[in-house]
Amino acid sequence: MTDQKQQLTIWGRANSVNVQKVLWCLAELDVPYRRIDAGMQFGQNDQPEYLAMNPNGRVPTLVDGDYVLWESNSVMRYLCMAYGHSSPIYPQAPKARAAVDRWLDWTLSTLQPVDRPVFWALVRTPPEKRDMVHIQKDVDAEGVVWRVIEAQVADRRFIEGDQFTLADIAIGAFARRWLGVEGVVKPKLANLERWFGDIAQRPAFIRYVAPPMS
Structure with a gap:
């Protein structure tokens, strides 16, 4: 699990409300990650490499090993299911x-x-x-x-x-x-x-x- 966590990457600028949601969620779950600036003044999200990950050209995009996921609310759900089994922020019932x-x-x-x-x-x-x-x-x-x-x-x-x-x-x-x-x-x-x-x-x-x- 530790090795997998170290592979987590979030693409997106810190002033995006949708990126902020994901970063907040990661902090609540105490999951380590690295973030790469993308979008607006940082660019990158209109480049072929980024569009291959996220065809919408928006942020955030999550890369977890060889798994890629976009849409911030889906990313939060995934993080809770993959890394937050004991966390009450996404109930099991x-x-x-x-x-x-x-x-x-x-x-x-x-x-x-x-x-x-x-x-x-x-x-x-x-x-x-x-x-x-x-x-x-x-x-x-x-x-x-x-x-x-x-x-x-x-x-x-x-x-x-x-x-x-x-x-x-x-x-x-x-x-x-x-x-x-x-x-x-x-x-x-x-x-x-x-x-x-x-x-x-x-x-x-x-x-x-x-x-x-x-």
């Missing part, structure tokens, strides 16, 4: 696991589509090129989605109860972006902020997700 899986799917189907335009407009677009009227409309749309989490954590510590899971990682990485953007009007979501304040104290979050957004 079918109903508990399915409950976590639905939130991983939800981040892709519902949360990420409304997060992306807000994040890019407020973090990766120069101030002089921002259409604040249009951005506020996008913020309002994202706020509606975050009310789902506001209700979900109203009576529980974490997304799926008292145990921290992959659901908290997947949603927490996006929550850092939502709560971190400024210059717009966002709804006050006290339960969301309480939950986020809790997970934001975890060492892996502080190291991989909390740094300034870029």
Whole structure:
């Protein structure tokens, strides 16, 4: 197992929310790895060698020996199944696991589509090129989605109860972006902020997700 772990490589830039999820997961599982910068200013993800691993040209990509896997939520699931058998962050019981899986799917189907335009407009677009009227409309749309989490954590510590899971990682990485953007009007979501304040104290979050957004 040790030799196999040493072969783990993550391709992807550290400021990618999807890479951050995987790095957070690896830290929670205490699995060693090496990371190679790829994407945006680092390039590489448009080269034939990278596209042979990941035809989407996106990050992250996991290389574990001769096994290659892309899609961040699938990578997190794999890491838990391959290296985290004793970890409760991906429950063994079918109903508990399915409950976590639905939130991983939800981040892709519902949360990420409304997060992306807000994040890019407020973090990766120069101030002089921002259409604040249009951005506020996008913020309002994202706020509606975050009310789902506001209700979900109203009576529980974490997304799926008292145990921290992959659901908290997947949603927490996006929550850092939502709560971190400024210059717009966002709804006050006290339960969301309480939950986020809790997970934001975890060492892996502080190291991989909390740094300034870029």
